[in-house]
Amino acid sequence: MITVVSKEKTSPQTQPRANHADVLVIGAGIVGMAHAARSLDAGLSVIVIDRDHEAVGASVRNFGHCCITAQSGELYDLAQSGRPLWLDYAERAGFWAVESGAVVVATTETELQVLRELSARRVTGQVEMLNAQDVAEQLGRESTEGILGGAFLRDDLRVDPRTTVAKLAQWVDAHVAGSVQFNTSALGFGAGKQRRASVHTNRGSFEADQVFICVGHDVDYLFPQIAQDHQITRCALQMLRAEASEDLEVKPAVLTATSMLRYEAFTEVPAAQALQAEVLAEHPELLSIQANVMFTQRPDGTLLMGDSHSYAATQAPFLKESTSETLHSAIAGYLQGTELKVIERWQGIYASSAVAPLLIRNVADAITIVSVTAGVGMTLSFGLADKNVNEIAIPAIASPINA
Secondary structure, three states, X not given: OOOOOOOOOOOOOOOOOOOEEEEEXXXXXXXXXXXXXXXHHOOOOEEEEOOOOOOXXXXXXXXXXXXXOOOOHHHHHHHHHHHHHHHHHHHHHOOOEEOOOEEEEEOOHHHHHHHHHHHHHOOOOOEEEEEHHHHHHHXXXXXXXXXXXXXXXXXXXXXXXXXXXXXXXXXXHHOOOEEEEOOOOEEEEEEOOOOOEEEEEEOEEEEEEEEEEOOHHHHHHHOHXXXXXXXXXXXXXXXXXXXXXXXXOOOOEEEOHHHHOOOHHHHOOOOHHHHHHXXXXXXXXXXXXXXXXXXXXXXXXXXXXXOOOEEEOOOOOOOOHHHHHHHHHHHHHHOOOOOOEEEEEEEEEEEEEOOOOEEEEEEEOOEEEEEEOEOOHHHHHHHHHHHHHHHOOOOOOOOOOOO
């Protein structure tokens, strides 16, 4: 049953909060908000609920890098289909997004060979080989010391992770057919009376014709057996935010050799095995913390730097200073002559699985778990949401309502 929503909407202070909609999204992170946005654009009414008072999970703790080019297979297709949607919603919801691309710095011949092989596999211009001077300029450096060359990944985007999901939540909540309700925890699921599905929460029951459960690594809190079957674990990252010199401007996301060991587009090429051996021999301290040495620059000029990786069902909250120092030192080496004053340190956590990079599972009629289990939720969010919303069995409203 689809209800045509009135186009009148009172102020947030006085508007009653309905307990039913065409689509109910659980989780106000980027994957959840992308599903909400695509549902609204499909002409469906939407309620988003989240247990916290604002989004504070993986969506705000990352680099803000949509790592499109380095994906492969289905993930590459989803990333590419989501790219124009990222830019569209940035304009409509008013969050910062730039077609920055990414630069991969190569300091050895082996690293360069990985990049050459990836470039040869892709369409002309998507992975552009760079000389040492080109890379130095991208890093805001004058010296090319230690740089052999690199590659520019044309299709990558950047957003500000500290503000993006909040802006999207505001946009969804301001939409005539949208509502975002924080401090509302999902406790149980069942069949609805007026709609196909019902969700019991700490604020009463909600009903919808489609429920998307987008809770990231917390699937095990709601469906422990499904999480166990998919072998979901929590991947914890250590990250830092640093102040740099006022004149430093680094537009692209910056990736390095360890990045090439983590993203499938790089690991698929023949030279990847030699690179793994080289990094193990030359930089064992990086592999010991399973590092992806990379950084991005926020609009305020500060750098988001990281990151390490560790895996456990439950993650201890304690940060190892030696890990932070290793990451800081490695990044400082790429930005020679730039003082990096650390002003924040934090732990990020995302869902990881050795079974598959995506968990999309119907747990009951019209109730679907959607979790990215590969650490690329920002990258895949809009492409994945678009695919899922297009596939749900809800007839479209004849005249979709657009914000």
